[in-house]
Amino acid sequence: xxxxxxxxxxxxxxxIFVAIVGVILFIANRFSGRKGDRAVASAFLxxxxxxxxxxxxxxxxxxVYESFFDAAxxxxxxxxxxxxxxTDSDEITxxxxxxxxxxxxxxxxxxxxxxxxxxxxxARLESFAKALIFLPMAISFVGASIIWKFIYEYRPExxxxxxxxxxxxxxxxLGGSPQQWLLNKPWNNVFLIVIMIWIQAGFAMTxxxxxxxxxxxxxxxxxxxxxxxxxxxxxxxxxPSIRPALxxxxxxxxxxxxxxFDIVRTVTGGQFGTSVVxxxxxxxxxRADNQGLGAALAVLLFLLVIPIxxxxxxxxxxxxxx
Amino acid sequence: MTSSSIPLPxxxxxVAATVSVAAGRAKKRLTSPWASLFxxxxxxxxxxxxxxLALSSLRPERAIKTSGWWTFFSNPQVTLDNYRAALxxxxxxxxxxxxxxxxxxxxxVIIPVCLASLAAYAFAWIxxxxxxLLFVAVFALQIIPIQVTLIPLLSLYVKAGLAGSFxxxxxxxxxxxxxxxxxxxxxxxxxxxxxxxxxxxxxxxGHVQIFFRVLMPLMTPALAAFGIFxxxxxxxxxxxxxxxxxxxxxxxxxxxxIANLSGTRGTAWHLLSAGAxxxxxxxxxxxxxLQRFFVRGLLAGGLKG
Numbered sequence: 001x002x003x004x005x006x007x008x009x010x011x012x013x014x015x016i017f018v019a020i021v022g023v024i025l026f027i028a029n030r031f032s033g034r035k036g037d038r039a040v041a042s043a044f045l046x047x048x049x050x051x052x053x054x055x056x057x058x059x060x061x062x063x064v065y066e067s068f069f070d071a072a073x074x075x076x077x078x079x080x081x082x083x084x085x086x087t088d089s090d091e092i093t094x095x096x097x098x099x100x101x102x103x104x105x106x107x108x109x110x111x112x113x114x115x116x117x118x119x120x121x122x123a124r125l126e127s128f129a130k131a132l133i134f135l136p137m138a139i140s141f142v143g144a145s146i147i148w149k150f151i152y153e154y155r156p157e158x159x160x161x162x163x164x165x166x167x168x169x170x171x172x173x174l175g176g177s178p179q180q181w182l183l184n185k186p187w188n189n190v191f192l193i194v195i196m197i198w199i200q201a202g203f204a205m206t207x208x209x210x211x212x213x214x215x216x217x218x219x220x221x222x223x224x225x226x227x228x229x230x231x232x233x234x235x236x237x238x239x240p241s242i243r244p245a246l247x248x249x250x251x252x253x254x255x256x257x258x259x260x261f262d263i264v265r266t267v268t269g270g271q272f273g274t275s276v277v278x279x280x281x282x283x284x285x286x287r288a289d290n291q292g293l294g295a296a297l298a299v300l301l302f303l304l305v306i307p308i309x310x311x312x313x314x315x316x317x318x319x320x321x322x
Numbered sequence: 323m324t325s326s327s328i329p330l331p332x333x334x335x336x337v338a339a340t341v342s343v344a345a346g347r348a349k350k351r352l353t354s355p356w357a358s359l360f361x362x363x364x365x366x367x368x369x370x371x372x373x374x375l376a377l378s379s380l381r382p383e384r385a386i387k388t389s390g391w392w393t394f395f396s397n398p399q400v401t402l403d404n405y406r407a408a409l410x411x412x413x414x415x416x417x418x419x420x421x422x423x424x425x426x427x428x429x430x431v432i433i434p435v436c437l438a439s440l441a442a443y444a445f446a447w448i449x450x451x452x453x454x455l456l457f458v459a460v461f462a463l464q465i466i467p468i469q470v471t472l473i474p475l476l477s478l479y480v481k482a483g484l485a486g487s488f489x490x491x492x493x494x495x496x497x498x499x500x501x502x503x504x505x506x507x508x509x510x511x512x513x514x515x516x517x518x519x520x521x522x523x524x525x526x527x528g529h530v531q532i533f534f535r536v537l538m539p540l541m542t543p544a545l546a547a548f549g550i551f552x553x554x555x556x557x558x559x560x561x562x563x564x565x566x567x568x569x570x571x572x573x574x575x576x577x578x579x580i581a582n583l584s585g586t587r588g589t590a591w592h593l594l595s596a597g598a599x600x601x602x603x604x605x606x607x608x609x610x611x612l613q614r615f616f617v618r619g620l621l622a623g624g625l626k627g
Contacts, residue, residue: 003418003421006425007421007425009488010429010488014432017429017433017436021436021437028528028530029531037449037450037529038451041444041450044443044444045445048438048504051493051497052463052500052501054478055471055493056463056471056497058474059472059473059475062474063470063473063474115360116364119357119361119364120361123361129361129365131610132365132368133365135368135369135372138605138606138610139372140557140558140560140602141558142558142577142580142598143598143602146375146580146584146595147371147372147375148371149584149594150374150375150378151374153591162389162390162393163390166371166374166390169390198368201368202368206617259467261560266581266584269585282469282565291473294473295473298467298472301467301469302465302470306465
């Protein structure tokens with residue numbers, strides 16, 4: 001397809017869509033007064049509800065159903081796919097990696113984001129300093145993966161061969177020998193996690209910085225008059241005041257980490273013991289053609305998100321109640 | 323980008339309004355020389371990876387492969403050949419992927435923003451039975467990971483004869499965006515004073531007029547915030563594109579093109595570095611130009627959740 005044809009198709013799609021919205025508005029406009037409210041509401045909500053039921057609710061339920069079937073999606077096998085996830089040694093590595101990702105990423109990203117937000121708060125060039133940390137958020141996971149793969153690049157230790165990856169060069173400068181960071185199990189997982197922390201710290205920093213700026217000045221002033229020092233200020237004023245924001249940031253990053261796929265796929269392809277649930281879902285569904293196991297992994301992902309969301313809701317309820 | 327879409331109900335205060343003078347004085351105590359040094363170290367650590375690849379993308383292929391980018395300063399050589407090679411069809415072949423990224427992203431932003439505005443208006447300002455229940459249901463759909471929907475959606479597209487076309491990606495991204503979009507826009511719409519809507523109704527305006535004449539002009543920041551969010555999300559997405567577009571330059575976006583390049587030519591750093599920067603430059607520009615709206619969008623999710 002030529003570029004012109006692609007843009008034409010795009011214009012065509014937008015036109016169709018504008019026409020649909022136009023018809024809806026036209027219909028809605030024919031009803032007036034409080035009695036027409038129901039009709040207007042149905043017209044406004046109809047496209048959304050249709051799209052969501054067909055595109056989200058039905059496929060979700062269908063996947064749950066398919067997770068009870070075999071690789072070809074033909075024979076009912078009960079919970080076998082789920083027991084595979086928890087017994088097969090490869091799948092156990094996948095689960096272990098996912099747990100490690102979710103335990104490490106949110107805390108480091110939030111910790112670094114919080115620290116940086118406090119350090120640059122009210123400093124000179126604050127907005128510039130923040131933009132530096134924030135920028136990775138605009139970069140795709142794929143782009144970030146390429147950036148970091150280059151950092152981890154390995155050249156064998158021979159005379160005449162120079163390192164081109166920054167990390168190995170630093171190791172060589174310090175007198176060590178270069179490492180295959182992305183191949184050596186199990187530490188290669190940590191080098192992948194670093195990429196996610198690098199991306200998410202900016203998100204944490206932005207949200208927490210806004211929360212810090214919203215701390216009422218009289219609280220800070222009162223604590224200062226009581227002689228509270230920097231650490232005490234952090235421990236007893238800053239952290240308790242921004243607790244709701246901290247919970248939201250931790251849980252949001254936790255959920256994003258649970259679904260991480262692009263980084264693992266781009267950097268290692270899930271080889272060398274680095275696969276995680278979201279990547280394994282893709283491999284099983286589209287590479288290994290094991291539809292049933294793929295569906296079960298997707299459902300597992302959903303089940304793992306739920307406790308994080310519930311924790312988030314409970315914490316926010318508690319802080320609102322206070 | 324975070325792929326999650328959990329709303330961000332933060333503090334109850336309007337965030338910008340309480341920036342305080344006293345807090346500034348209190349924080350000064352933290353800003354010791356060590357603290358400043360530490361902040362600078364963090365900033366350098368965060369910037370260096372991107373800088374290294376950016377610089378490499380401008381060095382000749384031979385130089386990239388035989389020496390680190392930090393040697394650039396003792397032996398500066400600059401070229402745009404890598405970018406030419408990455409875009410041309412006998413090198414990286416990224417130019418058609420680049421076009422696809424635009425063709426995919428524009429409708430995938432416009433469609434959900436419009437649909438969500440209509441739905442958010444209905445939830446915010448029209449009284450009907452079961453409104454709250456329905457709103458909570460739509461809101462709850464946010465927690466469904468998109469992985470759960472992909473395979474059944476793919477077979478639906480095959481049945482509808484859409485497989486392998488842009489339509490699959492437009493429709494999928496629009497669907498996945500709706501719950502968060504409706505939630506965010508609903509919160510913004512609720513902030514508009516009831517008197518304004520009531521007054522318009524007294525004057526005999528119907529919902530369609532109120533929607534266009536009263537709400538739309540006030541909604542620009544919210545629409546911009548969500549628009550940017552969705553733009554970055556769609557432009558940077560890999561999973562949806564990979565699932566529905568496959569790997570061909572016919573419909574697949576840049577992220578897929580670069581991921582493929584990394585898989586097949588993982589050591590061709592002259593192509594990879596230039597390619598990565600071609601994919602980064604558009605979202606980065608959008609992001610820097612409209613950062614204000616984006617940050618507000620991030621923070622405003624739950625001011626009145």
